[in-house]
Structures are given as structure tokens and as C-alpha cells.
Amino acid sequence: MRNRTKYLGSTAAAAIVVAAAAVFLIATFGISPYxxxxxxxxxxxxxxxxxxxxxxxxxxxxxxxxxxxxxxxxxxxxxxxxxxxxxxxxxxxxxxxxxxxxxxxxxxxxxxxxxxxxxxxxxxxxxxxxxxxxxxxxxxxxxxxxxxxxxxxx
Ligand code: HEC
Known part of the structure; x- marks a missing residue:
């Protein structure tokens, strides 16, 4: 159970890091097609x-x-x-x-x-x-x- 919580915790942390990186990259280099x-x-x-x-x-x-x-x-x-x-x-x-x-x-x-x-x-x-x-x-x-x-x- 503890391991599972730890696993979920690190997955969530990884997802947040990926999302933050995507937002940063779009804000820095991306231009909306609109x-x-x-x-x-x-x-x-x-x-x-x-x-x-x-x-x-x-x-x-x-x-x-x-x-x-x-x-x-x-x-x-x-x-x-x-x-x-x-x-x-x-x-x-x-x-x-x-x-x-x-x-x-x-x-x-x-x-x-x-x-x-x-x-x-x-x-x-x-x-x-x-x-x-x-x-x-x-x-x-x-x-x-x-x-x-x-x-x-x-
Ligand atoms: C800081 C430099 C820079 C400025 C200032 C700039 N451009 Fe560009 N422009 C580029 C670059 C680099 C390309 C080539 C992009 C490519 O081919 O990948 C380009 C390409 C173009 C193209 C041709 C793309 C094609 O192949 O059809 C046009 C038209 C154009 N720019 C218009 C403008 C207009 C209008 C302005 C002013 C509002 C402007 N540019 C200001 C750097 C600039």
C-alpha cells in the first residue's frame, strides 16, 4: 500500500513536471495557429x-x-x-x-x-x-x- 501511494505520488509529480515543461515550451517557442x-x-x-x-x-x-x-x-x-x-x-x-x-x-x-x-x-x-x-x-x-x-x- 505504501509502495502504491509512493508510486502514485511520483507519477503525479512526473505528470506535473511534463505539463509544466509543455506550458513553458509553448510560452517560449510556440505560436498559436489561431x-x-x-x-x-x-x-x-x-x-x-x-x-x-x-x-x-x-x-x-x-x-x-x-x-x-x-x-x-x-x-x-x-x-x-x-x-x-x-x-x-x-x-x-x-x-x-x-x-x-x-x-x-x-x-x-x-x-x-x-x-x-x-x-x-x-x-x-x-x-x-x-x-x-x-x-x-x-x-x-x-x-x-x-x-x-x-x-x-x-
Ligand atoms: C528578426 C527578423 C525578422 C523580422 C524583423 C521579420 N521577419 Fe519575416 N522572416 C524572418 C525569417 C527568419 C523568415 C524565414 C522563415 C522560414 O523560411 O522558415 C521570414 C520569412 C518571411 C516571409 C516569407 C515566408 C515564405 O517563405 O513565404 C515573409 C512574407 C515575411 N517574413 C514577412 C515579414 C513581415 C511583413 C515582417 C514585418 C511585420 C517581417 N517579416 C519581419 C525573419 C524576420
Whole structure:
């Protein structure tokens, strides 16, 4: 009986250690897939493509988006600052997204949210915000050029 109590006690202790480790790992390295996936029924902000692109170009250099003073340009100043996966149609596989969220594919706007959280250490942008729409327009314009396409949406 004593042995059994001891066994149960150490099993419970082990379970607590494993749970605490999981919480710590998710809190430290994990990003919720919900942070990078557009909620069902939500709509993106829309405006003239040229306006969104101009705003996105400015925001891409804006360090005030990040509590630690980074902008997207900190890491993606040049068009060739992305890995090879960038040169595939969206949604597509991105290694660090898979590692941190478990998702096998991500959209361009999901990628903006992912770098907002993982690289800028900020909160995800509101899904209906002009900021998210503008940064996505900027990313899609670079993507269009990377793919050698004539329109961002073909
Ligand atoms: C601290 C550096 C850093 C900053 C700042 C940063 N990113 Fe990233 N970003 C990365 C890294 C690293 C990758 C490559 C991830 C991979 O391929 O596994 C990446 C990948 C990307 C990709 C391409 C992924 C693909 O293959 O499709 C896009 C688009 C992107 N970032 C957008 C942004 C935007 C928009 C911002 C600003 C909100 C931003 N990034 C800020 C580090 C950064």
C-alpha cells in the first residue's frame, strides 16, 4: 500500500513536471495557429491596391509596430531576404511556421502575422485592420515579382 501511494505520488509529480515543461515550451517557442489564421467570417480591410501598397511600403520600415524596435525591414530590406519557399504560390509550406505553429501551409497575410508575433514580438494585427491589409499588399507585390507575374492576384 505504501509502495502504491509512493508510486502514485511520483507519477503525479512526473505528470506535473511534463505539463509544466509543455506550458513553458509553448510560452517560449510556440505560436498559436489561431494567431496566424484568418478567423472564419472575418473580412480583410479593402482599399485601392495602389494606396494599400504605398501604405505597406511605409509600414514595412516602421519600427513603432514592434515593442522591441524592429521593423520588417530589419530582416527583409531586400527582395531576396526570404528563403526558397517564398517563390511558391501562397498558401505554402514555411519551415519555421511549421515548427512553431504546427501548420503545414500559410497564407501571405498569415506570414505577416507570424513575423509580427515571432520577429517583432508584437501582438497579431486586427484581421480587419488597414495595417494588415497594407503589409499583405506589400508582401504580395514582392511575391508577384519573385514569381515573375504581372498581377498580385493571378
Ligand atoms: C528578426 C527578423 C525578422 C523580422 C524583423 C521579420 N521577419 Fe519575416 N522572416 C524572418 C525569417 C527568419 C523568415 C524565414 C522563415 C522560414 O523560411 O522558415 C521570414 C520569412 C518571411 C516571409 C516569407 C515566408 C515564405 O517563405 O513565404 C515573409 C512574407 C515575411 N517574413 C514577412 C515579414 C513581415 C511583413 C515582417 C514585418 C511585420 C517581417 N517579416 C519581419 C525573419 C524576420
Amino acid at each position: 494567431s496566424v489564421t484568418r478567423p472564419l467570417g472575418s473580412k480583410p480591410f479593402t482599399d485601392e491596391p495602389a494606396k494599400l501598397l504605398a501604405m505597406g511600403t511605409t509600414l514595412h520600415a516602421d519600427t513603432s509596430l514592434s515593442p522591441i524596435g524592429r521593423s520588417c525591414n530589419t530582416c527583409h530590406l531586400e527582395e531576396d531576404s526570404y528563403k526558397a519557399t517564398f517563390n511558391k504560390p501562397y498558401p505554402h509550406y514555411v519551415r519555421s511556421v511549421q515548427l512553431k505553429t504546427g501548420l503545414d501551409r500559410i497564407t501571405a497575410e498569415g506570414m505577416v502575422q507570424f513575423c509580427m508575433v515571432s520577429a517583432l514580438e508584437a501582438k497579431p494585427l486586427p484581421w480587419d485592420s488597414n495595417t494588415l491589409a497594407a503589409l499583405t499588399a506589400f508582401v504580395l507585390e514582392r511575391h508577384r515579382r519573385a514569381l515573375g507575374r504581372t498581377s498580385a492576384i493571378d
